[in-house]
Amino acid sequence: MPSFEELGLSGPVLRAIARTGYTEPTPIQAQAIPEALQGRDIVGASQTGTGKTAAFALPILQNLAPAPRRGAARPIRALVLTPTRELAQQNYECFTGFGARTGLECAVVYGGVKQDPQTDRLKAGVDILVATPGRLNDLIGQGFVRLGKLQVFVLDEADRMLDMGFIHDVRRV
Ligand code: AMP
Secondary structure, X not given: OOOOOOOOOOHHHHHHHHHHOOOOOOHHHHHHHHHHHOOOOOOOOOXXXXXXXXXXXXXXXXXXXOOOOOHHHOOOXXXXXXXXXXXXXXXXXXXXXHHOOOOOOEEEEOOOOOOHHHHHHHHOOOOEEEEOHHHHHHHHHOOOOOOOOOOEEEEOOHHHHHHXXXXXXXXXX
């Protein structure tokens, strides 16, 4: 297996991987990371627990990190759509864990909880947004989320999202 460095990762993201204690990439990481760093589109399929989240989170963080913006002028540049709030929270923790020293701001929004803390967070400026589809569309409809500057879009667990009947919400996004 190549090292994370050999896959093209460097700087604060590579140091965060070392702090986390990952010694080598998993197979899906080894395949996906170099392609994602080049900005290519990827469809990935592998079982739960094989490191898919880091396979997209690490290259997103590395690609967005060189140009962090300031304050509320930050446009959302990466959107991760995920079917459940548990997965949303896991994704968020992966991005904040590896992105701690990149200067990037990450936020998570999902339904079933009060909206105000989420909109306050959005108003403060967010580079990377993790969201479930229903709440995201509510927030777009109210003007709290604008996706005009989006560079990266991830459909996490796309098969499950469609099984759960999110097709219309996903289309709208
Ligand atoms: P995931 O498939 O994204 O849900 O990841 C499953 C688990 O594997 C998570 O607890 C990750 O922290 C862990 N993990 C992901 N990549 C690696 C790696 N390269 N080395 C060791 N553990 C990893």
